[in-house]
Amino acid sequence: MKKLAAAAGLAVAGVALWWRKNPSACPYSQRFWVEAPHPLITRDRLRETLEPSPGERILEIGPGTGYYTLDLAEWVGADGTVEIFDLQKEMLDHTIRRARERGLWNVSPTQGDAQNLPYEDDSIDAAILVATLGEIPDQDAALREVARVLRPGGRLIVGELFGDPHMVTVGSLERRAEGAGLRLEKRSGPTLGYFARLVPV
Numbered sequence: 001m002k003k004l005a006a007a008a009g010l011a012v013a014g015v016a017l018w019w020r021k022n023p024s025a026c027p028y029s030q031r032f033w034v035e036a037p038h039p040l041i042t043r044d045r046l047r048e049t050l051e052p053s054p055g056e057r058i059l060e061i062g063p064g065t066g067y068y069t070l071d072l073a074e075w076v077g078a079d080g081t082v083e084i085f086d087l088q089k090e091m092l093d094h095t096i097r098r099a100r101e102r103g104l105w106n107v108s109p110t111q112g113d114a115q116n117l118p119y120e121d122d123s124i125d126a127a128i129l130v131a132t133l134g135e136i137p138d139q140d141a142a143l144r145e146v147a148r149v150l151r152p153g154g155r156l157i158v159g160e161l162f163g164d165p166h167m168v169t170v171g172s173l174e175r176r177a178e179g180a181g182l183r184l185e186k187r188s189g190p191t192l193g194y195f196a197r198l199v200p201v
């Protein structure tokens with residue numbers, strides 16, 4: 001029995017390692033992972049780190065099934081917009097369905113790859129990437145794209161949680177962000193589950 005458990009543990013670790021080295025989007029069929037509670041990277045902590053204001057245009061890359069989206073839409077209010085951007089149409093459809101059910105009409109979906117964003121330069125007040133950066137094959141390209149679309153004085157919030165095979169450590173994020181023209185302004189939460197706030201240099 002012990003041998004079986006050890007073999008299963010090794011197999012899980014092996015798959016996680018392989019997945020980490022070969023980044024790809026969490027498939028819609030496995031959405032139960034993103035629907036589970038997100039300890040440490042809570043919605044309240046996101047709000048504290050982001051400091052959203054009514055009327056803002058927020059870009060959420062990789063919303064999954066909308067764990068944060070509905071709250072973001074409420075924080076920016078009817079005069080604001082939450083642009084949700086995801087590789088998978090099913091994730092966008094799911095999130096939009098939930099938003100409409102809650103009477104939120106300020107969420108706008110676009111399908112695409114974060115390595116090439118379809119938004120104008122300096123057009124976004126804040127961007128959010130939670131448990132998403134590590135799934136993107138070229139993280140540097142995605143960060144450069146975020147830096148391009150952020151307006152001067154805008155901010156990027158990156159959230160990461162231990163246990164995610166694609167978790168990006170704060171150190172790695174800070175190094176990559178610097179190369180993209182973004183500076184780590186503050187981190188909220190422990191290194192095992194944090195939100196980082198980055199600003200254009």
Ligand SMILES: C[S@@+](CC[C@H](N)C(=O)[O-])C[C@H]1O[C@@H](n2cnc3c(N)ncnc32)[C@H](O)[C@@H]1O
Pocket residue numbers: 024025026034035061062063064065066067068085086087088091112113114115129130131132135136137
């Ligand atoms: C692990 S889920 C996180 C969902 C949500 N942010 C959360 O924390 O619950 C990652 C999301 O990023 C999306 N994603 C992965 N790679 C992407 C890419 N290159 N461009 C856009 N979206 C991507 C996936 O489709 C998925 O919806």
